[in-house]
Amino acid sequence: MTVHTDTISIKTRGNSEAVNISSELAECIRRSEITDGIAHIFCAGSTGSLTTTEFEPGCVRDLKEFLDRNIPPTPPGPAWGEYFHHETWHDDNGHSHLRASMIGPDITVPVRNGVPRLGTWQQVVFIDHDTRSRNRELLVTVIGE
Amino acid sequence: MTVHTDTISIKTRGNSEAVNISSELAECIRRSEITDGIAHIFCAGSTGSLTTTEFEPGCVRDLKEFLDRNIPPTPPGPAWGEYFHHETWHDDNGHSHLRASMIGPDITVPVRNGVPRLGTWQQVVFIDHDTRSRNRELLVTVIGE
Amino acid sequence: MTVHTDTISIKTRGNSEAVNISSELAECIRRSEITDGIAHIFCAGSTGSLTTTEFEPGCVRDLKEFLDRNIPPTPPGPAWGEYFHHETWHDDNGHSHLRASMIGPDITVPVRNGVPRLGTWQQVVFIDHDTRSRNRELLVTVIGE
Secondary structure, three states: OEEEEEEEEEEEOOOOEEEEOHHHHHHHHHHHOOOOEEEEEEEOOOOEEEEEEOOOHHHHHHHHHHHHHHOOOOOOOOOOOOOHHHHHHOOOOHHHHHHHHHHOOEEEEEEEOOEEOOOOOOEEEEEEOOOOOEEEEEEEEEEEO | OEEEEEEEEEEEOOOOEEEEOHHHHHHHHHHHOOOOEEEEEEEOOOOEEEEEEOOOHHHHHHHHHHHHHHOOOOOOOOOOOOOHHHHHHOOOOHHHHHHHHHHOOEEEEEEEOOEEOOOOOOEEEEEEOOOOOEEEEEEEEEEEO | OEEEEEEEEEEEOOOOEEEEOHHHHHHHHHHHOOOOEEEEEEEOOOOEEEEEEOOOHHHHHHHHHHHHHHOOOOOOOOOOOOOHHHHHHOOOOHHHHHHHHHHOOEEEEEEEOOEEOOOOOOEEEEEEOOOOOEEEEEEEEEEEO
């Protein structure tokens, strides 16, 4: 049994546009030389999420549209006129924090025969909910034998 | 420390009806002979989710009703007349992908004394969001000693 | 490679108010003497969630406000007059179960150099969705070397 620590560096466009990180993850697993176990990916930051989807433009746009309507940049009024987070920091990304907390900052996928064992059309995606482009470093931990 | 890989095969009815897989998970852990550690369960497919709930008919129906209203089979509003995923594949399960991405395709539970350490009324459930019955194979990884 | 099992005991106020458990988690990791790996935290109960956020009063209040509006204590009518869970047990926490299932009962964070590797303003939070104050025991499993 061994543990392999790694990172995935990506530049994002923000505003909840999903980025496919499956090949970068496969590369981390290859470097670990672990054949059977798990791979954990984590966003060290409170405005990013990890999940899976079928990575085709329709699904990516549906997810962004869903978030824009259900966790909008401006909260639905009248009683909740502005995100309280904005009052704290005079910031503009209260919805980014909400989206990240709801979807979650981490995901774990199974490793079998040295590769991430995903569905045929399933991809691991990082979603940057922040309101601007950012350079992100995702933390990867592969555990197994 | 050892790693044990296993699978849970189930036939689902789809449409976000939760299936209790707690006893199948307990069996995987028993086979692993691991007494302390974690058990990870993953759906290799982008229209299924794993989470926990109190598995009684009311909670199961509340979750399905909530999803039918908040991530409906037909998207709300004039501007978003059809899920974009449907335009890509002439498919009918755009909402299934959204539900799966929001809840997430994996869960990890603690293993103590050789059993999954859940709450008294807490069960591990697989939710198939697809629009038809499917045969699913969930991937289980138990790590510990 | 070793596995360390631990617990975090907290008293909560319920009603989806987030509690920052980052320092308690750091203490569990310190006790494990593991420098590189992962730490998994789980709520053994079906009305609690784990996620991360920037733990400042604005974000905490935004999350509670979002849940109160989108997964309210009384479901939106007219067809869904009462949560079905309430019919089963004459209980009042159907929304608590829904919130817990949607956010999820567990989280895993990376361990690097003997500490949880979070973002600068990112904290691990436990959210008790139940309708009353509770004493909770969260299960922590640290795996690595």
